[in-house]
Amino acid sequence: PAAVIVAIDGPSGTGKSSTSKAVAAKLGLRYLDTGAQYRAITWWMLSNGVDVNDPAAVATAAAKPTIVSGTDPGSPAITVDGADAAGPIRTREVTAAVSAVSAVPEVRARLTELQRQIARAGRGIVVEGRDIGTTVLPDADLKIFLTASPEARAARRSGELKGKEATGLAATREALIKRDAADSGRKVSPLAKADDAHEVDTTELTLEQVVECVVTLVETTA
Numbered sequence: 438p439a440a441v442i443v444a445i446d447g448p449s450g451t452g453k454s455s456t457s458k459a460v461a462a463k464l465g466l467r468y469l470d471t472g473a474q475y476r477a478i479t480w481w482m483l484s485n486g487v488d489v490n491d492p493a494a495v496a497t498a499a500a501k502p503t504i505v506s507g508t509d510p511g512s513p514a515i516t517v518d519g520a521d522a523a524g525p526i527r528t529r530e531v532t533a534a535v536s537a538v539s540a541v542p543e544v545r546a547r548l549t550e551l552q553r554q555i556a557r558a559g560r561g562i563v564v565e566g567r568d569i570g571t572t573v574l575p576d577a578d579l580k581i582f583l584t585a586s587p588e589a590r591a592a593r594r595s596g597e598l599k600g601k602e603a604t605g606l607a608a609t610r611e612a613l614i615k616r617d618a619a620d621s622g623r624k625v626s627p628l629a630k631a632d633d634a635h636e637v638d639t640t641e642l643t644l645e646q647v648v649e650c651v652v653t654l655v656e657t658t659a
């Protein structure tokens with residue numbers, strides 16, 4: 438399946454990124470993390486004094502930064518106006534602000550266009566996000582929607598943050614639930630499962646099992 442297009446959506450902490458990178462590496466496909474792009478534009482807004490809670494200000498600024506995404510699943514690079522953004526986009530400040538920025542239609546229009554360009558620009562790709570199967574690539578060959586219990590998601594997310602920005606499990610769970618509610622409730626392309634997506638509940642599965650499941654789906658359906 439060398440030219441296959443795979444869309445992987447779902448809320449935070451379901452293992453989207455780990456799964457998507459591993460599936461892409463296994464199948465020799467490119468990889469695109471669309472959440473990193475929303476984080477990158479948010480980082481630029483915060484760094485340039487744009488009030489992220491003012492949708493009009495965010496809309497005006499949306500076209501300004503140049504965002505370039507690498508597509509190597511082994512080292513997913515992202516730059517903003519030429520500066521390496523891989524580290525700064527993972528801070529708590531960016532995580533807290535990203536849902537407000539990504540709800541602004543001008544931001545979504547711009548990044549959706551960029552994502553479609555990248556998907557078209559080469560052979561097969563695994564694209565992960567919230568609205569890939571519903572909006573960005575509705576014609577994807579295979580659509581996956583990952584879910585997991587809130588407890589499992591909070592535990593995974595707090596494991597990722599360990600050492601970096603350790604917060605309590607309860608606080609992580611709160612922040613995650615708040616972000617998912619904002620992402621699911623926004624007007625423009627909310628987090629949603631496409632009608633033709635395969636739902637995979639990862640609560641009781643290891644990463645290896647989820648990857649195996651998705652690879653099998655690619656090989657049998659796409």
Ligand code: C5P
Binds near residue numbers: 535565
């Ligand atoms: O996947 P990640 O947690 O890095 O995504 C960060 C945020 O970017 C999400 O909470 C959501 O607000 C936004 N996002 C989006 N649409 C996508 C991918 C991410 O709105 N396709």
